[in-house]
Amino acid sequence: MNRIYFFTVAILFYLASCKKPPVKETESSSQAQASTPEIKQAEPVQVAAQEVRWLTFEQAVEKSRTEKRKIFVDVYTDWCGWCKVMDKNTFSEPKVAQILNEKFYAVKFNAEQHEDVVLNGHTYKFVTVENRGYHELAAALLNNQLSYPTVVFLDDNFNMIQPLPGYRKPEEFHPIIQFIGEDHYKTTKWADWQSSYKSPY
Numbered sequence: 001m002n003r004i005y006f007f008t009v010a011i012l013f014y015l016a017s018c019k020k021p022p023v024k025e026t027e028s029s030s031q032a033q034a035s036t037p038e039i040k041q042a043e044p045v046q047v048a049a050q051e052v053r054w055l056t057f058e059q060a061v062e063k064s065r066t067e068k069r070k071i072f073v074d075v076y077t078d079w080c081g082w083c084k085v086m087d088k089n090t091f092s093e094p095k096v097a098q099i100l101n102e103k104f105y106a107v108k109f110n111a112e113q114h115e116d117v118v119l120n121g122h123t124y125k126f127v128t129v130e131n132r133g134y135h136e137l138a139a140a141l142l143n144n145q146l147s148y149p150t151v152v153f154l155d156d157n158f159n160m161i162q163p164l165p166g167y168r169k170p171e172e173f174h175p176i177i178q179f180i181g182e183d184h185y186k187t188t189k190w191a192d193w194q195s196s197y198k199s200p201y
Contacts, residue, residue, distance in 0.1 A: 050094040052106050057117050057137075060105040064156065070181065071154035072104035075111050075138055080148040082167040093170035095200050096177065103181030104153075111138035111148065120158055153180050161185070171201045 055063070060071055074091070076083035090096055100106045114126045117137050124137035134146055141152045142163055153161040161180060168176070175197045179185055184193050 050092070050097055052091050052097045052100050054106055054108040057107055057109065057119060060107050061119065061158075063105055064158075068156035070104050070156055070161070071107060071158060072100055072177070073107045073109050073141060073152040073154065075109050075141060075148065075150045075152060077111050077148050083149040086149050086167050090168060090170050090173050093174075096170050096174055099174070099177045099181050103177070109135075109138065109141075111135055111142075111146065171199060174200065 054074075063069075064071075074083075074086075091100070111134055112126070112132065113135055116126075117124045117135070119137065124135060124140065126135050127133050127139075139146065141160075142150050142165075145163075145165070147165045149167060150163055150165040152163045155161055162185075164176065175194065178197070179188075179190065179193050188196075
């Protein structure tokens with residue numbers, strides 16, 4: 001009897017010792033659990049709202065057939081250093097991108113591209129000059145002043161409002177695109193707008 005009793009106790013003791021110990025919440029596991037909700041909160045980054053949705057001229061023309069908007073054109077070249085700086089510093093700024101996306105069809109146009117562009121019934125072509133050249137549409141948009149970067153504002157029928165040469169910081173650029181994008185330019189002088197403008201920066 002005693003042998004059976006001790007044998008049973010020994011088996012129970014052995015089985016108990018084989019059970020896996022409860023997992024303790026280590027510092028790393030608690031950090032992982034604590035970081036999980038933070039990761040979930042950080043996931044929905046609104047990239048579209050913070051980046052300019054660039055179109056080609058052809059895409060802008062197509063979109064304007066169903067919904068009229070003013071046209072914003074960034075005229076650049078691949079070799080233009082200040083064009084790249086404006087891409088990085090100005091067009092990537094969320095408040096600038098928001099206005100360009102909401103009030104304009106934003107067009108990125110390489111002033112030295114070789115592809116033809118048809119606009120308002122006219123075909124614009126690339127013109128070869130020595131080792132480089134330029135696109136006829138770039139010359140038309142910039143009034144033959146081929147300076148880069150230059151941005152151009154067109155109305156909803158692709159008629160010229162204003163070309164604007166040179167690099168602009170976000171805080172300099174924001175009042176300009178708001179002035180034109182919200183149609184203040186139709187009723188308000190630029191000097192008056194500057195005095196009433198409230199900067200978000």
